[in-house]
Amino acid sequence: MTGALDPARRMVLGLAGLVGFFGLWALVAASGLVGNAFLPGPLEVAERLVTLLHTSFAGGTLPQHLASSLQRFSAGYLLAAAVGVPLGLLMGRFRLLDDIVSPLFDALRFIAPIAWVPFAALWFGTGFGGPVLIIFSGAFPPCLLNAYRGARQVDPRYIEAAEMLGTPTHRLILEVLLPAATPSIVAGLRIGAGLGWQSLVGAELIVASTGVGYMMVQAQSGVATATVMVGMAAIGLVGVLIDIALRALEARIHNRLERA
Structure with a gap:
């Protein structure tokens, strides 16, 4: 071992x-x-990757499509974290809010992000808002759930001590619940990032006019398999880099809490 x-x-x-x-x-x-048209070799795909770094395809180079994808991902993911984490902490603290929100949340979180595509297309077309909505629907549930679980697992003695000292509610949440729930919150952010990035690609396959997913769709329609595989490789690599960054943040917070 x-x-x-x-x-x-x-x-x-x-x-x-x-x-x-x-x-x-x-x-x-x-x-x-x-056939080579359907399965090009690794060297051919690598050559196509180098070409796409400086040659436009479907309205942009590979870095430009990646920039569009990351812009959408950042907007949807940050919105999911900004709404999900505070709401999860509040639900963990206030039973009434938990009882109000949980039934609706439990119903919505089982709708796959890709199922929001028709709705997003009707509302936003192929603009910026559609993919952001789909990314939000993928990243939001783990952000909320882990913040909620983290808040519920806080030692009740800490909360009771803060209440006995007359700590205002907002300070209790910021200075007691939030620090204690941070490891669980960061784990939720990591899961949400993975689901949000996967949701982005699904969205771009249908409701986007730029981005790596859109580039892959255009390549598929022209049977440009090497370009499709370059897009897949780019998606995987960026996803790994995002996860590495969040794992590093998770480890740093864990080490800091252990030293404390």
Whole structure:
């Protein structure tokens, strides 16, 4: 078990997995079992990636499409966090608010983000608002749920002590509930970021005129498989980078709380 946790061993195994994947991909592409139009090899996809970095496709280069996607993601995700975290803390603190909001929330959170696409298209067309709404619908539930659970798990003695000292409600939430619930909140933000990024791609496939998802749709209509695969790789890489950043934040908060 100790060896399994060794970072060097994990890195070697991870690299071996990547080499195996790309090797198998190259072999299948070179074998002719699948036509090149439908499965280009890794080198062809890499060459297409380099080309898209400076050559326009479907109205923009790859960095420009990524910038559009990240702009939409940032708006939807930050809105989900700005609404979900405070509302979750308040629901965890006030039973009346919990009883009012929970039935509606429980009904809405089981609607898949992609199911909001027709509604978003009717309201916003292919503008900025449609994808933002879909991203919000994906990122909002984990933000609220984890803030709520974090608030509910706070030791009641801390709350009772603050109330005995006459602490105002807003200070109790900011200085007692929020710090104690922070690890749970950050975990929810991480989950919400993953779901929001996945929701963005689904939205751009249907209700967007720019972005990586839109680029992939245009490539699919022209049977430009290498461009589609470049889009998939870009989506995966950006998603990993977002998760790495949030994991680093989660670890930093955890370490700080342990030292405290």
